[in-house]
Amino acid sequence: MSDFWSVYIIAIVVLNLVGCAALLFANLRMTAEESRSETTGHSFDGIQERNQPLPRWWLYLFVLTLLFSAVYLVLYPGLGRFGGLLNWSSVSQWQEEVTLVEKRTAPLFDEFAKVPVEELHAYPETRDVGGRLFANNCALCHGSDARGAKGYPNLTDDDWLYGGSADAILTSIRNGRRGQMPPMAAAVGGTDAAVREMALYVQSLSRPSMTADPEVAAAVDRAKPRFAMCAACHGQDARGNQALGAPNLTDGIWLHGARLEDIETTIREGRISHMPAHASALSEERIHVLAAYVYGLSR
Amino acid sequence: MNSGRIPSQDLSPEGGSGLYAKRRRIQIKDVKGHYQRLRDTSVRLVVALYLVLPWLTWNGRQAILFDLPDRRFHIFGITFWPQDFFFLAWALIIAALGLFFITVFAGRVYCGYVCPQTAWTRLFMAIEQRCEGDRHQRLKWDRAPWGWEKILRRSLKHGLWLLVALATGITFVGYFTPVRELLASLAGGEIAGWTMFWTGFFTVATYGNAGFMREQVCLYMCPYARFQSVMFDRDTLVVSYHDARGEPRRRGARKKEAGQHAGDCVDCGLCVQVCPTGIDIRDGLQYECITCAACVDACDQVMDRIGRPRGLIDYTTENALNGRRSRVLRPRLIGYGLVMTLLIGWFAMGLVSRVPLQVDVLRDRNQLYRLTAEGRIENSYRVEILNKDQQPHHYQLSLEGPDGLSLVQGSPAFSLDGGEHRSLPVTISGAPYTADVRSATVRFRVRATASDTMEKAHEARFIAP
Numbered sequence: 001m002s003d004f005w006s007v008y009i010i011a012i013v014v015l016n017l018v019g020c021a022a023l024l025f026a027n028l029r030m031t032a033e034e035s036r037s038e039t040t041g042h043s044f045d046g047i048q049e050r051n052q053p054l055p056r057w058w059l060y061l062f063v064l065t066l067l068f069s070a071v072y073l074v075l076y077p078g079l080g081r082f083g084g085l086l087n088w089s090s091v092s093q094w095q096e097e098v099t100l101v102e103k104r105t106a107p108l109f110d111e112f113a114k115v116p117v118e119e120l121h122a123y124p125e126t127r128d129v130g131g132r133l134f135a136n137n138c139a140l141c142h143g144s145d146a147r148g149a150k151g152y153p154n155l156t157d158d159d160w161l162y163g164g165s166a167d168a169i170l171t172s173i174r175n176g177r178r179g180q181m182p183p184m185a186a187a188v189g190g191t192d193a194a195v196r197e198m199a200l201y202v203q204s205l206s207r208p209s210m211t212a213d214p215e216v217a218a219a220v221d222r223a224k225p226r227f228a229m230c231a232a233c234h235g236q237d238a239r240g241n242q243a244l245g246a247p248n249l250t251d252g253i254w255l256h257g258a259r260l261e262d263i264e265t266t267i268r269e270g271r272i273s274h275m276p277a278h279a280s281a282l283s284e285e286r287i288h289v290l291a292a293y294v295y296g297l298s299r
Numbered sequence: 300m301n302s303g304r305i306p307s308q309d310l311s312p313e314g315g316s317g318l319y320a321k322r323r324r325i326q327i328k329d330v331k332g333h334y335q336r337l338r339d340t341s342v343r344l345v346v347a348l349y350l351v352l353p354w355l356t357w358n359g360r361q362a363i364l365f366d367l368p369d370r371r372f373h374i375f376g377i378t379f380w381p382q383d384f385f386f387l388a389w390a391l392i393i394a395a396l397g398l399f400f401i402t403v404f405a406g407r408v409y410c411g412y413v414c415p416q417t418a419w420t421r422l423f424m425a426i427e428q429r430c431e432g433d434r435h436q437r438l439k440w441d442r443a444p445w446g447w448e449k450i451l452r453r454s455l456k457h458g459l460w461l462l463v464a465l466a467t468g469i470t471f472v473g474y475f476t477p478v479r480e481l482l483a484s485l486a487g488g489e490i491a492g493w494t495m496f497w498t499g500f501f502t503v504a505t506y507g508n509a510g511f512m513r514e515q516v517c518l519y520m521c522p523y524a525r526f527q528s529v530m531f532d533r534d535t536l537v538v539s540y541h542d543a544r545g546e547p548r549r550r551g552a553r554k555k556e557a558g559q560h561a562g563d564c565v566d567c568g569l570c571v572q573v574c575p576t577g578i579d580i581r582d583g584l585q586y587e588c589i590t591c592a593a594c595v596d597a598c599d600q601v602m603d604r605i606g607r608p609r610g611l612i613d614y615t616t617e618n619a620l621n622g623r624r625s626r627v628l629r630p631r632l633i634g635y636g637l638v639m640t641l642l643i644g645w646f647a648m649g650l651v652s653r654v655p656l657q658v659d660v661l662r663d664r665n666q667l668y669r670l671t672a673e674g675r676i677e678n679s680y681r682v683e684i685l686n687k688d689q690q691p692h693h694y695q696l697s698l699e700g701p702d703g704l705s706l707v708q709g710s711p712a713f714s715l716d717g718g719e720h721r722s723l724p725v726t727i728s729g730a731p732y733t734a735d736v737r738s739a740t741v742r743f744r745v746r747a748t749a750s751d752t753m754e755k756a757h758e759a760r761f762i763a764p
Contacts, residue, residue: 029317040318053320055519135681135722140665144724145679145707149666252672 006080013079021066024059102283109285117166117288121296130293133286137278138294146297151256151273158298159253163242169291176277179245183270187229197223198230199263205238206252245273325514326441327424328434328572332596338411342418349415350466353473358689365475371718373689377650378718380687382657389646396639402527403632405536405614410524411591416516419467419509420575423460430456434572460510461502468502514576518587528586533617534625538590540570540581540612541620563607570594570612580612590614655688658745658755667762676731676763677707682723682743686715692747696723700741704729704761712748727761737763 001009030040030051042049076084083089112120112129120126135144141152148154153161162168162177188198201223204210211217227238233246240248247255255273256266278287355362357375364373372379379386401408411417430452431437443449473481476494484490490498508516517524531537545564564581571579573593578585580594598612618625663679671677686692695712698704707726715721727741739761747753 027318035317051318053318055322055515056319057322057515058519059319131722131724135724139663139681139724143663143665143669143679144681145663145726146724147669147677147679147707147726149669152665254672258670258672258674 001081006082008080010080010082013073017066017069024062024066028059106285109283109289112289112292113285115292117170117292117295120289120292121299123292126289126292126296130289130296133282133290134293137282137290146294148255151271153255154253155294156297157253159248159251160242161240161245161247161255164295164298166291166295168242169294170287172275173282173287173291173294174277174279177245177273177275179271179273181233181246181266181271183268184229185268188223188226188267194223194226195264195267196260198226198267199260201227202230202238202249202263202267203258203260205250322515323577324441325575325577326434326437327575327593328569328597329428330569330573330593330597330600332593332599334592335596338417338421338591341412342421345413345415345418346422350470353470353478360689361477361479363474364477367475369718376689377653378655378687378689380657380685382687383653386646386649386653389642389649393639393642393646396635396642398523398527399530400632400635400639402530403532403535403635404627405590406531406538407524407527407588407590410517410527410589414589416508416513416521417575417589417591419463419505420513422463423509424575426459426463427456430459457510460506464502464506464509465498467505468498468500471501472498514587514589517576517589524589525586531584532629532631533623534627534629536614536616537584538580538588538592538595538612539584539615539617539620540564541610541615542581545581545611563602563605563611565601565605567601569597569601573597654753654755655686656692656694656745656747656753656755657683657685657687658743658757659683660743660757660759662759668764670731671728674731675728677726677728678761678763679724679726680743680759682725682745682757683720684713684715684723684745685720686717688753689717691716691719692753693749694745694747696725697744697746698727698741699744699756700727700761701729701735701739703733703735704739704741729761729763731763739763 033041035051037048038051039048040051073079074084075086076088078084108129112125115123134142134146138146142148142155143152146155153159158164160168161179162172184198185195188194197219200210200216201220204216204220211220231238233244234240234249235246238249240246247253252258254262256262256271282290352363353361357373360373362373362375366373370381372383398409427437431440440449440452469481469485470478472478472494475497481490481494481498484494485498545562547560547562548564548566549561550566570581571577571594573596574580575591575593576587576589578587580588592614594612595614599609602609602611616625659682661681661683663681667678669677669679682696684694684696686694691714693712693714695710696706697710698706704727707728711723711725713721713723725743729739740758741761742756742758744754744756
């Protein structure tokens with residue numbers, strides 16, 4: 001808030017309070033003439049408003065509210081940038097509540113942290129606690145059933161880009177992962193036909209029946225020698241490399257789509273995948289429970 | 300016309316008129332009689348009910364407990380959740396119609412007989428009477444200089460008031476936090492925080508309201524007091540003074556001796572002295588009147604003594620007062636009664652057929668559908684199941700929809716404790732490009748396995764390319 005707006009708001013608040021008080025006290029009494037006629041002096045179309053006095057304690061209530069606002073404005077934020085003597089803010093109150101919850105749940109998570117992921121996944125509590133952590137932090141991309149989406153791996157199928165061991169999962173959650181496949185169009189031949197042939201070859205790896213079609217078989221034969229370019233990452237046997245995050249191309253699981261067109265696009269343009277790091281967003285104990293939950297999903 | 304004869308109230312403060320008036324303290328005279336006995340019974344009932352209810356137990360739990368932090372409202376065997384809020388709305392609408400009905404029939408009897416403000420004020424007045432005596436004695440004590448006896452009597456009164464107020468405050472908080480624990484922590488001096496604040500707040504509020512504010516609440520704060528008069532008609536029972544019979548008033552017997560015509564009113568002023576809102580009923584119907592009928596009882600006593608028939612001041616209708624026929628059963632009353640009965644029936648039916656189970660389905664938002672390696676279409680959902688019952692139940696989730704669709708997770712079965720909530724991620728799978736599953740409507744049904752009636756279904760959509 002800039003100086004101008006701060007002063008502007010302070011002025012409005014104070015003027016309003018003072019104005020209310022002034023209005024209140026200026027109207028305590030009636031003029032001598034009005035009190036003689038027992039009317040308030042309001043007259044419309046010959047109808048006069050008689051004076052029906054309010055009880056005096058009503059007036060005191062009004063004064064009380066004025067005093068309350070003054071005390072409130074001293075203690076709590078309300079006067080422009082002045083934060084109040086209590087230093088209260090909604091953020092600090094939220095922080096307090098978070099700290100309180102952290103303190104209350106700490107013993108529970110400490111217990112969890114003592115159990116290795118390989119055992120913890122079988123605990124019924126992991127399903128509840130881990131499931132909630134997953135729903136809040138992971139489900140947005142991987143789906144609430146963890147079965148993934150296009151570009152976001154399925155976590156229930158025991159096929160792992162970076163390994164399915166407890167340590168690998170912990171690392172993935174903690175530090176995130178960055179998967180990159182470069183555009184390979186030039187490397188596999190440069191032409192649309194060459195890209196299509198390579199796509200057919202890659203697709204046939206998990207669907208050998210495709211080669212029953214002689215045209216496909218011919219295309220696959222042409223593309224096969226050029227697969228050496230891909231083998232650098234995906235391996236000579238095309239079974240992938242978990243150290244690089246290069247997927248296994250022979251298991252029929254397609255992160256970016258199983259259709260021929262999808263595979264062609266992948267070859268031509270490459271793919272970039274990004275799993276964000278969660279070490280800064282979640283405590284180590286929570287990541288531990290989350291890893292156990294994910295570990296248990298495919299078992 | 301009678302301003303010279305009755306003690307009129309001077310509302311203008313000393314030293315000129317103002318827009319605010321000093322409050323005139325009302326000291327009422329105690330009166331015995333038919334209606335006051337009725338009032339005492341009803342006041343005792345209201346106070347006793349209020350004090351006793353939180354102490355009842357049901358299945359090992361406080362029978363009536365409004366658990367605000369957990370947002371659960373236990374009333375005997377039923378636990379209400381925020382989702383059941385419309386029951387509260389119904390109950391309030393029924394209560395409003397009840398007020399309309401009784402007001403059309405008998406005026407502001409609610410004010411005079413069952414309103415907590417009346418009940419606690421009467422309780423406090425009874426204590427005041429025991430400590431300081433009846434009206435004239437209290438007025439004497441008011442004027443008396445401070446001495447030992449006055450100090451003693453006043454402290455006794457305020458002590459007892461505070462005690463009743465404290466009991467009221469504790470009981471009030473006892474509706475929202477277990478009253479036994481509250482009392483234990485209070486006895487142990489461990490009470491703190493909001494519990495202490497609210498106990499103190501309601502203690503002070505009761506003390507102030509019933510001890511000092513009294514009729515001021517009815518006159519200046521209560522909205523019911525103002526709008527109930529709108530429901531009056533000429534056949535509504537109101538406390539009225541029979542003008543024709545009472546006027547002209549006579550004081551003593553002098554005027555009668557003089558041969559002048561005189562009414563039955565002896566102008567003793569008792570009806571004014573007993574009035575808790577400080578009005579003169581002989582001025583006609585006034586918004587201040589809470590129809591407590593203290594003036595009726597007072598006047599009947601006087602009529603008995605001077606040998607005149609009772610009922611100079613009485614519950615009667617405007618029509619009867621003017622010599623016209625007065626009907627109790629009239630369309631307005633029957634209409635209110637009918638609507639109220641209907642609503643009560645509706646409410647009861649809703650309560651009986653209420654299924655203590657909540658099922659909500661949330662579709663995943665990150666994708667419309669998913670194509671699996673096997674070439675099937677999948678949609679994922681989160682089924683939220685809440686057991687609103689007090690007992691644990693075993694449930695089974697099933698899917699209803701076109702034949703081609705099935706739940707990947709089968710038909711999950713699970714148990715939920717009373718009040719437990721479970722969020723179940725589920726997946727529907729279907730073959731692609733079949734006309735009947737393209738954007739199909741499906742229903743998730745959750746059924747308690749041991750019950751025929753405890754089931755809820757929620758609709759969702761299955762989206763396919």
